[in-house]
Amino acid sequence: MALMPKRVKHRKSQRGRIRGEATRGNRVVFGDFGLQAVQGGWISAATIEAGRIAAQQYLRTEGRLYIRIFPHKPITSIPLETRMGKGKGEPEYWAAVVKPGTVLYEIGGVSEEAAKLCFNRLAHKMPVKVRFIRRRTM
Amino acid sequence: MAEVLNVRRRQTRGKRHARRLRQSGAIPAVLYGHGEEAVSLAVPAEQVEAVVRHGTRLVELRGEVNEQALVKELQWDTWGTHILHVDFARVSSHERVEVEVPIEVRGEAPGVRQGGVIQQLVHQTLIECEAGEVPEALVLKVNELQLGGELTLADLQLPGTARLLSKPEETVVQCVAPAEAVEEEEREEVTAEAGKAEPELIKRKAGEEEPEA
Numbered sequence A: 001m002a003l004m005p006k007r008v009k010h011r012k013s014q015r016g017r018i019r020g021e022a023t024r025g026n027r028v029v030f031g032d033f034g035l036q037a038v039q040g041g042w043i044s045a046a047t048i049e050a051g052r053i054a055a056q057q058y059l060r061t062e063g064r065l066y067i068r069i070f071p072h073k074p075i076t077s078i079p080l081e082t083r084m085g086k087g088k089g090e091p092e093y094w095a096a097v098v099k100p101g102t103v104l105y106e107i108g109g110v111s112e113e114a115a116k117l118c119f120n121r122l123a124h125k126m127p128v129k130v131r132f133i134r135r136r137t138m
Numbered sequence B: 001m002a003e004v005l006n007v008r009r010r011q012t013r014g015k016r017h018a019r020r021l022r023q024s025g026a027i028p029a030v031l032y033g034h035g036e037e038a039v040s041l042a043v044p045a046e047q048v049e050a051v052v053r054h055g056t057r058l059v060e061l062r063g064e065v066n067e068q069a070l071v072k073e074l075q076w077d078t079w080g081t082h083i084l085h086v087d088f089a090r091v092s093s094h095e096r097v098e099v100e101v102p103i104e105v106r107g108e109a110p111g112v113r114q115g116g117v118i119q120q121l122v123h124q125t126l127i128e129c130e131a132g133e134v135p136e137a138l139v140l141k142v143n144e145l146q147l148g149g150e151l152t153l154a155d156l157q158l159p160g161t162a163r164l165l166s167k168p169e170e171t172v173v174q175c176v177a178p179a180e181a182v183e184e185e186e187r188e189e190v191t192a193e194a195g196k197a198e199p200e201l202i203k204r205k206a207g208e209e210e211p212e213a
Helices: A043-057 A114-124 B017-024 B043-054 B184-193
Strands: A031-039 A041-044 A064-067 A073-075 A089-098 A103-108 A128-133 B003-009 B026-033 B036-044 B059-065 B067-078 B083-090 B094-105 B118-122 B124-130 B138-141 B150-152 B171-176
Touching: A031 A114, A041 A073, A041 B150, A043 A064, A043 B150, A064 B043, A089 B124, A103 A114, A103 B036, B017 B026, B017 B083, B026 B043, B036 B083, B043 B083, B043 B094, B067 B124, B067 B184, B094 B118, B094 B171
Parallel strands: B003 B059, B026 B083, B094 B138
Antiparallel strands: A031 A103, A031 A128, A041 A089, A064 A103, A073 A089, B003 B036, B026 B036, B059 B067, B067 B083, B094 B124, B118 B171, B150 B171
């Protein structure tokens, strides 16, 4: 099952703007290394899942992967060959709103080299530029 | 051994002045504690970065303020690359203080050779110790950790008169059997189902009235 909320208050949401940098969720908390978004954007549930699979296939049974984002936002679209108007489209997929600086994934229990290789594979699936970060102690 | 920071008093306040200060290579800081008045300070950025790099907590402030202080809190930018502000707390080296100290896992566990995976669940813990003996990190040796075993905070080696403030039975590291690889079929199911189902809508119950404006 793709990631999506269990219960929502409204079926559709307005698009909104991604302004500023992440002031929360911008540190490595659970693992030892993290993948941090450098740009802002929407990351769909399918993309998050694709990233997870890419990382899990590399890690196999080693280490542990943490997903730090969740697709809370319903994204609507109007079907092809439909005339404009007649109201807002139907929810098509779910996406996570990512601000620059948000930590997307974390890895724990593997060496730094392994984490870098794993995140390199994962980064190719992401629609935003990302960078590798380490846990800070102070 | 406390590191020395050359500080000067800062008369200006506010974000514009703080930004100018950072551009000039200094970091705004504050010194408080012991029931005395809080003092706004400016510290050279490279000296603070050295303190962070070395993991030192106790510092000697020299210059316009001459006191011993504990690095209480650091504020970082979004990217975790620049320090924005430092909080110093006045201490004497024999005063007992409460600090969060990182936990460092060392050694090779026999459980890993049996195919297990080491999982660190707790990365830092709260201890009480003398300000002069705050460790850079608490070492946890996993040399005897077998598959299915775990080490708790009670297994940590504490320096000198240090006392653990967190629950000693809290698990820090465990050696678990590797999770089984996700089967191909399950993955296909995931892609096929994606985007079709809709979540439940939270509706107002029949008995509930409209909230008053």
